[in-house]
Amino acid sequence: MLVVKKFGGSSVANKERIYNVVKRCIEDYEKGNDVVVVLSAMGDTTDELLEKAADISGDAPKREMDMLLATGEQISVSLAAMACDALGVPAISLNAFQVAMHTTSTYGNARFKRIDTERIRHELDARKIVFVTGFQGINKYDDVTTLGRGGSDTTAVAIAASLHADACEIYTDVDGVYTADPRVVSKARKLKEITYDEMLEMASLGAKVLHNRSVELAKKYGVSLVVLSSLERAEGTVVKEVTKVEQMLVSGVTADKNTARIAIIGLNDEPGIAFKIFNLLARKGINVDIILQSIGRDNKKDISFTVAQTDLKDTLKILEENSNVINAEKVAADEHVAKVSVIGAGMQTNAGVAAGMFEALYNVGVNIRMISTSDIRITVLINEEDADKAVRAVHDKFIPED
Amino acid sequence: MLVVKKFGGSSVANKERIYNVVKRCIEDYEKGNDVVVVLSAMGDTTDELLEKAADISGDAPKREMDMLLATGEQISVSLAAMACDALGVPAISLNAFQVAMHTTSTYGNARFKRIDTERIRHELDARKIVFVTGFQGINKYDDVTTLGRGGSDTTAVAIAASLHADACEIYTDVDGVYTADPRVVSKARKLKEITYDEMLEMASLGAKVLHNRSVELAKKYGVSLVVLSSLERAEGTVVKEVTKVEQMLVSGVTADKNTARIAIIGLNDEPGIAFKIFNLLARKGINVDIILQSIGRDNKKDISFTVAQTDLKDTLKILEENSNVINAEKVAADEHVAKVSVIGAGMQTNAGVAAGMFEALYNVGVNIRMISTSDIRITVLINEEDADKAVRAVHDKFIPED
Numbered sequence: 097m098l099v100v101k102k103f104g105g106s107s108v109a110n111k112e113r114i115y116n117v118v119k120r121c122i123e124d125y126e127k128g129n130d131v132v133v134v135l136s137a138m139g140d141t142t143d144e145l146l147e148k149a150a151d152i153s154g155d156a157p158k159r160e161m162d163m164l165l166a167t168g169e170q171i172s173v174s175l176a177a178m179a180c181d182a183l184g185v186p187a188i189s190l191n192a193f194q195v196a197m198h199t200t201s202t203y204g205n206a207r208f209k210r211i212d213t214e215r216i217r218h219e220l221d222a223r224k225i226v227f228v229t230g231f232q233g234i235n236k237y238d239d240v241t242t243l244g245r246g247g248s249d250t251t252a253v254a255i256a257a258s259l260h261a262d263a264c265e266i267y268t269d270v271d272g273v274y275t276a277d278p279r280v281v282s283k284a285r286k287l288k289e290i291t292y293d294e295m296l297e298m299a300s301l302g303a304k305v306l307h308n309r310s311v312e313l314a315k316k317y318g319v320s321l322v323v324l325s326s327l328e329r330a331e332g333t334v335v336k337e338v339t340k341v342e343q344m345l346v347s348g349v350t351a352d353k354n355t356a357r358i359a360i361i362g363l364n365d366e367p368g369i370a371f372k373i374f375n376l377l378a379r380k381g382i383n384v385d386i387i388l389q390s391i392g393r394d395n396k397k398d399i400s401f402t403v404a405q406t407d408l409k410d411t412l413k414i415l416e417e418n419s420n421v422i423n424a425e426k427v428a429a430d431e432h433v434a435k436v437s438v439i440g441a442g443m444q445t446n447a448g449v450a451a452g453m454f455e456a457l458y459n460v461g462v463n464i465r466m467i468s469t470s471d472i473r474i475t476v477l478i479n480e481e482d483a484d485k486a487v488r489a490v491h492d493k494f495i496p497e498d
Numbered sequence: 499m500l501v502v503k504k505f506g507g508s509s510v511a512n513k514e515r516i517y518n519v520v521k522r523c524i525e526d527y528e529k530g531n532d533v534v535v536v537l538s539a540m541g542d543t544t545d546e547l548l549e550k551a552a553d554i555s556g557d558a559p560k561r562e563m564d565m566l567l568a569t570g571e572q573i574s575v576s577l578a579a580m581a582c583d584a585l586g587v588p589a590i591s592l593n594a595f596q597v598a599m600h601t602t603s604t605y606g607n608a609r610f611k612r613i614d615t616e617r618i619r620h621e622l623d624a625r626k627i628v629f630v631t632g633f634q635g636i637n638k639y640d641d642v643t644t645l646g647r648g649g650s651d652t653t654a655v656a657i658a659a660s661l662h663a664d665a666c667e668i669y670t671d672v673d674g675v676y677t678a679d680p681r682v683v684s685k686a687r688k689l690k691e692i693t694y695d696e697m698l699e700m701a702s703l704g705a706k707v708l709h710n711r712s713v714e715l716a717k718k719y720g721v722s723l724v725v726l727s728s729l730e731r732a733e734g735t736v737v738k739e740v741t742k743v744e745q746m747l748v749s750g751v752t753a754d755k756n757t758a759r760i761a762i763i764g765l766n767d768e769p770g771i772a773f774k775i776f777n778l779l780a781r782k783g784i785n786v787d788i789i790l791q792s793i794g795r796d797n798k799k800d801i802s803f804t805v806a807q808t809d810l811k812d813t814l815k816i817l818e819e820n821s822n823v824i825n826a827e828k829v830a831a832d833e834h835v836a837k838v839s840v841i842g843a844g845m846q847t848n849a850g851v852a853a854g855m856f857e858a859l860y861n862v863g864v865n866i867r868m869i870s871t872s873d874i875r876i877t878v879l880i881n882e883e884d885a886d887k888a889v890r891a892v893h894d895k896f897i898p899e900d
Contacts, residue, residue: 111553114554148573148577149576149580152516153583153584155584156580156584157580160576160577160579160580160583160591163572163576163579163591164572164576166572167569167573170565170566170572171566171569173565174563174565174566175551175566177559177562178551178555178558178566179554179555181558181559181562182554182555182556182558193595193640194640194641215640238617240593
């Protein structure tokens with residue numbers, strides 16, 4: 097069996113943790129498995145490197161930034177290989193050049209194009225544990241690229257896909273995917289299984305377990321992911337195409353407080369005005385989420401939409417700069433909103449979920465300001481202060497107790 | 499004109515120093531020159547990485563050690579390229595993979611085999627300052643190698659040779675090569691020029707200005723080296739095949755206190771015994787320097803030789819372990835000795851130097867214990883406490899005052 101394991105930065109933050117990681121890998125190796133281990137940079141290394149760069153230049157070229165940041169993972173993998181060797185098990189560390197992990201050329205946010213398997217297979221055939229740098233690649237110029245924060249998950253999935261691995265295990269500081277944030281909902285349950293689509297909705301809506309792109313890639317290549325705790329020995333959550341074990345109507349309830357609402361009031365009702373506005377924002381890389389359009393007075397219309405709170409300042413600036421094009425009466429912003437979502441592949445065939453969600457929110461006095469849905473998700477925009485209460489109420493409604 | 503510049507770790511130890519280095523490179527660039535800059539790891543980075551490795555394993559595989567250490571220079575070059583960009587001059591950093599600096603496979607002590615020039619030339623043609631990682635290479639397995647301490651000098655020379663550079667400037671914390679250590683001999687003069695051979699004798703005898711291998715390589719490929727201060731703007735020392743400006747009889751006087759003397763007393767006078775002993779030491783990588791063999795009493799003989807003080811413990815251990823083969827009456831060691839040498843290409847045609855040196859030492863009451871000579875060097879072994887006095891006396895004798 098060929099297993100790809102991925103450990104994040106906090107799992108390799110110091111000597112003890114590196115040895116812990118290596119021992120878990122050796123357990124697998126000693127069962128006769130081929131083991132490839134993708135590591136992130138140790139603890140705060142990436143932040144320290146970012147600080148060094150910020151000290152030198154307020155606007156460092158992204159190409160040089162990637163060259164700098166890529167050293168972090170190289171340190172992790174070489175130290176892990178040393179630890180493995182010290183425990184008497186042959187090991188080797190490989191960086192993006194050595195594996196040949198080809199990516200697009202977008203520095204800081206590259207995507208995998210092709211991963212060569214020859215070198216990794218050669219080392220596995222020599223019965224070595226192979227430690228591979230996460231988060232990085234090389235582009236067609238032989239330059240170092242990085243995948244953006246959280247990219248090591250993607251590295252693990254891409255390597256698993258390339259090697260046709262039997263399993264891809266993502267070790268995190270939580271022990272699986274829960275039906276809701278356990279800090280908010282005490283009755284939250286760990287899921288045994290979840291579909292790729294559900295996981296994608298969960299990830300993009302604030303459940304910070306897996307990097308979204310890694311789930312997309314896993315779905316594309318049919319790589320079974322397992323989310324596990326790097327600290328405990330609990331069973332994790334399997335992410336796959338179709339779940340069988342427990343076919344629940346709703347798999348999870350999430351809250352995303354990094355949300356702000358913008359209302360553009362009193363727009364002329366001319367064709368293409370909404371397109372103009374959202375095109376302006378898209379060109380600056382601002383993602384617009386729930387959109388609501390309504391007819392106002394005097395043949396005017398209003399458009400409301402949500403953006404990430406972290407994008408609010410930029411959004412307002414762009415709208416201000418283009419006020420002559422947009423020609424609205426007023427732009428209003430509200431930072432104190434949150435998105436609460438129910439997610440479940442089961443709801444595709446059950447229309448009652450929306451009604452049940454609205455009822456649960458009504459019963460606890462939560463006012464719904466906007467609604468957005470997909471095949472497997474219903475999202476409502478509510479006041480931020482109501483978010484936790486809303487999650488608990490909706491969770492109680494749909495998720496059966498253990 | 500194409501110039502290769504090399505700056506050591508202390509020259510790039512922090513933000514201010516990186517900017518200083520970059521500004522000096524920009525000055526050259528703005529004269530219209532092509533500029534390639536070889537950098538070492540920042541300040542104590544290499545030592546910190548060594549500590550990390552020592553923390554993980556007392557006996558880390560050298561292949562992994564090189565993988566770890568190579569990150570240090572990658573950090574330097576990317577930060578330098580950022581600083582250059584911040585000053586408005588296009589720059590790029592390249593590591594050993596990107597340049598393709600091919601070395602032998604000996605991890606920790608690799609030698610250059612071939613340096614590809616295509617990528618560097620491509621970047622120079624685009625009018626970029628090119629920052630290259632010193633100290634490292636790649637071997638035929640695509641693995642990272644390092645050249646051993648001080649290897650960045652060798653990188654600079656090898657790149658200068660490959661690119662047929664017009665100049666190779668080595669910036670150090672001294673401003674050139676002196677006729678003696680200025681801390682010992684107040685009248686020591688900076689040399690305008692020195693031959694490769696003289697520099698080699700100087701380097702191996704304790705004048706820590708240039709890495710020996712870099713001088714050998716410069717000699718082999720006829721690369722003119724200039725040793726300059728990274729702090730001041732003084733004229734440096736040129737190292738080349740033949741010096742013309744000042745044909746001095748003696749170019750320098752050096753003292754090497756990292757010396758110990760071992761005497762093996764009462765050996766059986768059988769053929770090959772000296773070979774046996776020195777072969778044992780050579781196999782463990784211990785360099786033996788001055789050797790003296792003498793006939794003792796009762797058909798026995800004595801052999802004395804010097805080793806580096808840092809090798810003394812290992813040497814005594816090897817002699818002890820092989821005492822049944824060596825079969826000597828006694829092994830004695832003396833740590834408190836020093837080698838003092840006069841070096842000068844001019845002495846090849848002048849037999850009077852040795853006599854002058856012995857006279858100068860006699861005049862200040864320094865006792866000579868052993869003597870060794872080459873074409874351009876005379877070395878004497880004396881008591882360590884006499885070293886400074888001896889250097890001053892010999893310097894006074896041969897080096898004319900400014």
